[in-house]
Amino acid sequence: MINIPKVKLGIVAVSRDCFPLELSKQRRKAVVEACKNEKIEIFEAQTAVENEKDVLKALEELQIAGVNALVIYLGNFGPEGPETILAQKFRGPAMFVAAAEETEANLIKGRGDAYCGMLNASYNLSLRKLVPYIPEYPVGIADELAVMIGDFENIARVILGLGxxxxxxxxxxxxxxxxxxxxxxxxxxxxxxxxxxxxxxxxxxxxxxxxxxxxxxxxxxxxxxxxxxxxxxxxxxxxxxxxxxxxxxxxxxxxxxxxxxxxxxxxxxxxxxxxxxxxxxxxxxxxxxxxxxxxxxxxxxxxxxxxxxxxxxxxxxxxxxxxxxxxxxxxxxxxxxxxxxxxxxxxxxxxxxxxxxxxxxxxxxxxxxxxxxxxxxxxxxxxxxxxxxxxxxxxxxxxxxxxxxxxxxxxxxxxxxxxxxxxxxxxxxxxxxxxxxxxxxxxxxxxxxxxxxxxxxxxxxxxxxxxxxxxxxxxxxxxxxxxxxxxxxxxxx
Known part of the structure; x- marks a missing residue:
């Protein structure tokens, strides 16, 4: 079919500086792999956002890759200011999802608290008058998030097309x-x-x-x-x-x-x-x-x-x-x-x-x-x-x-x-x-x-x-x- 936009998905992991950055990166890689298993093409930005300077690096990376629909992934609690600035400056449809904890065996050094971080993200999004896509239950392990990202691809196509x-x-x-x-x-x-x-x-x-x-x-x-x-x-x-x-x-x-x-x-x-x-x-x-x-x-x-x-x-x-x-x-x-x-x-x-x-x-x-x-x-x-x-x-x-x-x-x-x-x-x-x-x-x-x-x-x-x-x-x-x-x-x- 012609006359409809092609969605180019991209994912950026975010990390609050008092949480392990590597945890967010590892979880991002797992989400990308799960998307591949679902036949969902997604660009994996290598910049993980901890601060506003990282936002600019990530935006440049996304622009070069031609990304027009952005998944902002809270691999841990996430920096509520920079992550919402990223959504604001991206100026395209954005999605916020968060990592679930994977196993009881890793709840000390490997606990990310993204469940909590989504709450603060939502408040900051409201301050900026942003309306991203947030699934009905936006917290999940990699396989679950891949399904949500598949939905977002179709939602983003609507927003991009109408614009x-x-x-x-x-x-x-x-x-x-x-x-x-x-x-x-x-x-x-x-x-x-x-x-x-x-x-x-x-x-x-x-x-x-x-x-x-x-x-x-x-x-x-x-x-x-x-x-x-x-x-x-x-x-x-x-x-x-x-x-x-x-x-x-x-x-x-x-x-x-x-x-x-x-x-x-x-x-x-x-x-x-x-x-x-x-x-x-x-x-x-x-x-x-x-x-x-x-x-x-x-x-x-x-x-x-x-x-x-x-x-x-x-x-x-x-x-x-x-x-x-x-x-x-x-x-x-x-x-x-x-x-x-x-x-x-x-x-x-x-x-x-x-x-x-x-x-x-x-x-x-x-x-x-x-x-x-x-x-x-x-x-x-x-x-x-x-x-x-x-x-x-x-x-x-x-x-x-x-x-x-x-x-x-x-x-x-x-x-x-x-x-x-x-x-x-x-x-x-x-x-x-x-x-x-x-x-x-x-x-x-x-x-x-x-x-x-x-x-x-x-x-x-x-x-x-x-x-x-x-x-x-x-x-x-x-x-x-x-x-x-x-x-x-x-x-x-």
Whole structure:
């Protein structure tokens, strides 16, 4: 995949000067070896930080090595001033972890007290207004810390990606989907650039690509991907032309940014002017790591990108769309065994989910647009969706969103797509999330989230939650168990 940052991890051991320096160094080497065993590449800085001069040496070493995500390792108690100065001057995502004592046989000369040192580190981090990643239990032996560092690699990818991300949008956000029309200032606050454009800009660029010599190559790629599912081969030249239009726009307008996403208006004038629907192209871009959200959903595109960075996998954006009929539930009780009917819903969109995330897929036409724009006619300007059942398996729902008064909030829920035929159209799947009914009422409705949800094709809640905390998002909602009531939940049900 392209369009996501490569994380270069580095580790620096710190040591308080009244504790054995060699203990911290030895423990650092053990962590690096454990990371290798987990297939985690990490640069081992040779400078161990005891004072501020050591901080400068370590920073120089990290810069030469190209490190962009830093693990600060308390091999013993640690010097709370220098170690937090190191995090502050590094100016990239940082993680703090501490060494556990390894054996009862070495608790006199070999006791490091890093368990204690993490407490003082946390206070000094607060003084400097720093928010590093600190795992839920940040103390461990080498093998345990390697697993935590693996999580940090994914978290850091999110932070690095957002800091160099640019959103290209085309067209005003639709009046009929006003919920997607959220203030964009909070995105600037986390380092994201936004370039809003007219649909005419997009259309003009599309026309200029009409005879692009690269079109046959893209058509060949599409044919190879669709295979027997290529229901409308005649539309592929226009779709290839559109894909090149977006990719060239990205290449020509990144400016100071390194990564990009799109949020494009896609109906109804799009069909009458461009003469196709853009869903399949959106799916192909998402597969490459370049989310292209429909309905000019800027926060939807950013949410997809966050998922892509967190999982190193393509994501999709779906409507939290319709309930599952009771007769479908009753006929498939074995597959729905762990869930109540209210835990289920169907996630749907016109055809923007990458084919690699589909159980089966085929090029079709957009039924809703066809009803509106060319009823009683053979599909023409509504061709271009990628339809089928979305593949079953673990998922996470996620969205980052601004409130009307410019406060960032998000939600995360781990769940699954169930392998039951949805018996409907579009890119669609049956989603199951524990306590979805309450989550739907008290988070999605109660906190005024829009209808679009980002979908990760694995359980990514742990990584997404930590990344949101590092971004400073204070309100991170999740699907609470029955024993935990929502703030506004009626206790007299």
């Amino acid at each position: 160099k991300l640019k959103v290209f949008s085309f067209g005003p956000r639709p009046h009929d989907f006003l919920a997607c029309n959220a203030p964009i200032k909070p995105l600037y606050d986390v380092g994201i650039e936004i370039m809003e454009n007219s649909e005419l800009d997009l259309f003009e660029s599309f026309i200029k690509h009409e005879n692009d010599r690269r079109i046959p190559t893209i058509i060949e790629e599409m044919n190879d991907e669709l295979k027997e599912g290529n229901g409308y081969p005649g539309i592929l030249p226009k779709l290839a032309q559109y894909e090149l239009t977006l990719l060239d726009w990205m290449g020509n307008n990144l400016g100071a940014s390194e990564y990009a996403v799109f949020a494009n208006k896609c109906w109804p004038a799009f069909q009458t002017q461009f003469k196709f629907v853009p869903c399949y192209v959106n799916s192909r871009l998402a597969a490459k790591g370049i989310p292209a959200a429909c309905e000019t959903d800027i926060y939807g595109a950013v949410s997809e990108y966050i998922i892509t960075c967190a999982t190193h996998m393509p994501a999709t954006l779906l409507d939290i769309n319709n309930s599952v009929p009771k007769d479908m539930y009753d006929k498939n009780k074995v597959k729905f065994a762990k869930y109540q009917l209210t835990d289920l819903f169907m996630g749907f969109h016109c055809g923007n989910t990458p084919s690699c995330c589909m159980k089966d897929s085929a090029m079709k036409y957009q039924l809703i647009m066809h009803r509106l724009l060319e009823p009683s006619k053979e599909p023409d300007i509504t061709r271009g969706t990628l339809e089928g059942a979305i593949r079953p398996g673990d998922i996470s729902l996620f969205r980052l969103q601004s409130t009307s008064d410019c406060q960032l909030r998000s939600y995360i829920a781990n769940g699954a797509i169930i392998d039951v035929d949805p018996k409907s159209f579009g890119g669609i799947g049956i989603f199951a999330i524990q306590e979805m009914g309450r989550f739907y009422r008290h988070v999605l409705i109660g906190k005024q989230f829009p209808h679009h949800a980002g979908v990760a094709f694995k359980h990514a809640g742990k990584i997404l939650f930590a990344a949101m905390k590092m971004l400073g998002v204070a309100d991170i909602a999740f699907n609470q168990p029955p024993s935990m009531m929502y703030k506004d939940e009626n206790p007299f049900q």
